[in-house]
Amino acid sequence: MQLSYFRxxxxxxAVAALTFAGAGALTATPAYAATSKVSVVHxxxxxxxxxxxxxxxxxxxxxxxxxxxxxTLEEGAYDIALTKPGAPVADxxxxxxxxxxxxxxxxxxxxxxxxxxxxxxxxxVNDTTKVDAGKARLVVRHTAAAPAVDVRxxxxxxxxxxTNPNEAKGDVDAGAVKADVVxxxxxxxxxxxxxxxxxxxxxxxxxxxxxxEAKNLGVVAQTITGLxxxxxxxxxxxxGLAGTxxxxxxxxxxxxxxxxxxxxxxxxxxxxxxxx
Amino acid sequence: MRHRGALAAMAAGVAALxxxxxxxxxxxxxxxxxxxxxxxxxxxxxxxxxxxPSVPVTRGDLPAGTRAVPPVRLSIPAIDVTATVDAVGIxxxxxxxEVPPSVDRIGWYRHGPGLEARTGSVVLAGHVDGATQGExxxxxxxxxxxxxxxTATATDGARRxxxxxxxxxxxxxxxxxxxxxxxxxxPRLTLITCGGPFDAQTRRYRDNIVVTAxxx
Numbered sequence: 001m002q003l004s005y006f007r008x009x010x011x012x013x014a015v016a017a018l019t020f021a022g023a024g025a026l027t028a029t030p031a032y033a034a035t036s037k038v039s040v041v042h043x044x045x046x047x048x049x050x051x052x053x054x055x056x057x058x059x060x061x062x063x064x065x066x067x068x069x070x071x072t073l074e075e076g077a078y079d080i081a082l083t084k085p086g087a088p089v090a091d092x093x094x095x096x097x098x099x100x101x102x103x104x105x106x107x108x109x110x111x112x113x114x115x116x117x118x119x120x121x122x123x124x125v126n127d128t129t130k131v132d133a134g135k136a137r138l139v140v141r142h143t144a145a146a147p148a149v150d151v152r153x154x155x156x157x158x159x160x161x162x163t164n165p166n167e168a169k170g171d172v173d174a175g176a177v178k179a180d181v182v183x184x185x186x187x188x189x190x191x192x193x194x195x196x197x198x199x200x201x202x203x204x205x206x207x208x209x210x211x212x213e214a215k216n217l218g219v220v221a222q223t224i225t226g227l228x229x230x231x232x233x234x235x236x237x238x239x240g241l242a243g244t245x246x247x248x249x250x251x252x253x254x255x256x257x258x259x260x261x262x263x264x265x266x267x268x269x270x271x272x273x274x275x276x
Numbered sequence: 277m278r279h280r281g282a283l284a285a286m287a288a289g290v291a292a293l294x295x296x297x298x299x300x301x302x303x304x305x306x307x308x309x310x311x312x313x314x315x316x317x318x319x320x321x322x323x324x325x326x327x328x329p330s331v332p333v334t335r336g337d338l339p340a341g342t343r344a345v346p347p348v349r350l351s352i353p354a355i356d357v358t359a360t361v362d363a364v365g366i367x368x369x370x371x372x373x374e375v376p377p378s379v380d381r382i383g384w385y386r387h388g389p390g391l392e393a394r395t396g397s398v399v400l401a402g403h404v405d406g407a408t409q410g411e412x413x414x415x416x417x418x419x420x421x422x423x424x425x426x427t428a429t430a431t432d433g434a435r436r437x438x439x440x441x442x443x444x445x446x447x448x449x450x451x452x453x454x455x456x457x458x459x460x461x462x463p464r465l466t467l468i469t470c471g472g473p474f475d476a477q478t479r480r481y482r483d484n485i486v487v488t489a490x491x492x
Binding site (some may be wrong): 041042058059062065066067068069071132133134173174176194195196197198199200201202204206207219220221222223226228229230231232233234235236237238239240241242243244257260261263264265267268 | 281282285286287288331333335336339340341365366368371373387401402403404405406407410411412414418448454459469470471472473476479481484
């Protein structure tokens with residue numbers, strides 16, 4: 001099953017379409033296997049690659065700064081290999097065997113540099129819980145060959161002492177914010193500043209990539225949409241002019257009516273009985 | 277004589293009961309119309325049976341802002357409404373829809389779809405009334421019927437016509453807001469105000485009136 005998926009995405013032209021029709025029926029969210037959404041993020045500067053998954057070429061000439069996916073993958077273990085474009089998988093420049101993909105998750109697999117500047121692959125689990133109405137989620141991932149950093153929004157540190165390969169996140173008011181990345185505890189700007197437009201109901205995931213030493217630090221961004229919630233309510237009137245409820249006095253009137261009827265009826269009945 | 281008095285009392289009783297029931301019936305909520313249609317519109321179109329044959333690859337650029345086309349005027353001839361529309365969001369204190377303070381103005385939910393949207397619900401909410409300002413722009417919203425026309429004017433002056441397909445009343449505790457604030461499903465216009473019984477103590481209406489309209 002896993003292999004058939006990748007054959008499908010790797011193949012080209014008419015063959016792909018045919019394989020797809022066949023495999024699609026089998027892989028379309030089967031009830032017996034949990035699936036995950038998987039994106040791939042390229043954060044290694046100057047190094048386009050082919051991406052092999054379980055030995056099958058999945059991405060051809062995948063460029064730095066690109067984001068691929070999301071793919072729907074069944075849970076399981078996957079072998080990932082990166083090669084120079086066109087090079088055989090045996091000459092991979094980076095491999096990860098048995099990368100675990102859990103079921104029912106949203107995952108980003110980042111190819112990036114570690115703190116020392118060596119290429120590596122790190123999987124991140126994306127938080128796809130709903131954000132409150134009016135909010136946006138900001139996630140920052142340190143995937144650069146650089147020391148600990150602070151992330152500032154409008155000049156104020158919002159995430160502090162973030163190190164490779166970790167993330168910091170928070171739900172903030174949706175809208176534009178000017179953000180930059182500084183060396184932790186300093187005002188030395190490493191990346192930015194950049195205008196971030198955080199759209200309501202989305203998660204914006206920003207990867208700091210590149211190398212401080214090579215002076216090619218930068219960012220790659222990935223967006224997850226559809227995390228919005230409805231407002232808590234729509235309060236739209238406090239005058240009472242349009243109230244459709246029945247005022248209490250009408251109940252009093254109805255009650256009086258019932259009493260009069262019953263009382264009058266009883267009187268009539270007793271009078272008649274008395275005459276007999 | 278006592279007999280006559282008793283009959284008079286009974287007559288008065290009947291009159292009182294009749295008056296009370298007429299008021300009770302007359303002030304009941306107008307019946308919902310088109311509720312099933314409104315629910316159908318919220319159903320997302322079936323996703324394409326086959327996904328794209330290759331892995332989508334995009335540049336990892338920083339996100340740009342959304343470019344929704346805001347409505348700036350709303351006109352509903354059937355209930356004599358012509359009102360200015362403000363782009364509004366969420367009240368930070370309550371998490372509720374930020375209906376404009378002026379009861380003459382209508383709020384467009386700027387986080388949701390704009391007039392350009394091909395899917396989802398464009399939400400406009402306005403006051404039915406205000407304690408000090410009297411009748412609001414949506415005072416007569418509950419009188420709208422299926423087939424009535426709603427016209428929204430965009431910032432660029434373009435006018436879009438909609439046709440009312442449903443009018444519903446929900447208790448505020450039960451209203452399926454997720455459906456009315458959905459960003460998927462058929463393109464539609466959702467008009468919301470307050471209605472139902474008014475609690476003079478809390479100065480709150482119990483219900484929301486929701487009118488759904490589709491592009492004409």
